[in-house]
Amino acid sequence: MGTTILSFQHRIVIETLHNEGRSLRYIANYLGFSKTTIFNELHRLNGEYQAELAQSDCERKVSQRGRKSSLTKNLKHLIEEKILTQKWSPEQVAHVVGIAYKTVYNWIDQKWLDVQLSDLPDHGIRRHRAKEKRGTFSHGRSIEERPHKIETRQEFGHFEADTVLSGKRKGQAVATFVERKSRLTIVKRLHGRDSQSMTQAVLELAS
Numbered sequence: 165m166g167t168t169i170l171s172f173q174h175r176i177v178i179e180t181l182h183n184e185g186r187s188l189r190y191i192a193n194y195l196g197f198s199k200t201t202i203f204n205e206l207h208r209l210n211g212e213y214q215a216e217l218a219q220s221d222c223e224r225k226v227s228q229r230g231r232k233s234s235l236t237k238n239l240k241h242l243i244e245e246k247i248l249t250q251k252w253s254p255e256q257v258a259h260v261v262g263i264a265y266k267t268v269y270n271w272i273d274q275k276w277l278d279v280q281l282s283d284l285p286d287h288g289i290r291r292h293r294a295k296e297k298r299g300t301f302s303h304g305r306s307i308e309e310r311p312h313k314i315e316t317r318q319e320f321g322h323f324e325a326d327t328v329l330s331g332k333r334k335g336q337a338v339a340t341f342v343e344r345k346s347r348l349t350i351v352k353r354l355h356g357r358d359s360q361s362m363t364q365a366v367l368e369l370a371s
Contacts, residue, residue, distance in 0.1 A: 175215035
């Protein structure tokens with residue numbers, strides 16, 4: 165598929181499907197990655213594959229590469245490919261490469277990236293909303309506004325939800341719910357790829 169970047173949610177799905185006895189080809193096709201990428205990921209660590217340990221190993225290796233805030237030629241190409249070709253958001257790119265999402269937006273503003281706000285999946289709407297002053301109503305709290313203790317994983321009970329769409333099997337999707345402090349992970353298969361299916365999964369989790 166041309167990319168070998170796996171998120172924590174991808175690793176959760178890999179662990180789930182691997183424990184179900186799914187083949188290497190099935191997992192690769194489901195996520196839209198090459199078999200080589202999945203094979204290497206499953207053999208990242210010795211012993212049984214665990215998404216949390218694999219993610220920790222990945223983050224440790226990334227942190228050892230030195231400063232990631234500098235916009236190198238390779239990083240510039242990577243970010244542009246993810247946003248322009250694969251339609252990733254700056255938040256997704258920043259999470260994967262290990263930088264602040266605001267840094268990506270700053271690079272866009274400074275014309276250091278060949279990316280315009282109109283090229284973003286939400287056309288920059290999410291960023292504009294984050295800048296709005298208090299007094300407007302929104303359903304829930306923006307992730308940018310959450311308390312510092314949640315960001316630093318000091319308090320139990322805060323979940324992050326995400327969806328992973330299959331790369332080649334249309335109609336299939338899974339939702340992942342990760343508790344930030346303990347990294348307790350719940351994986352649910354969705355009935356569809358729309359927001360209603362995700363909402364149903366959240367309600368089932370809360371019931």
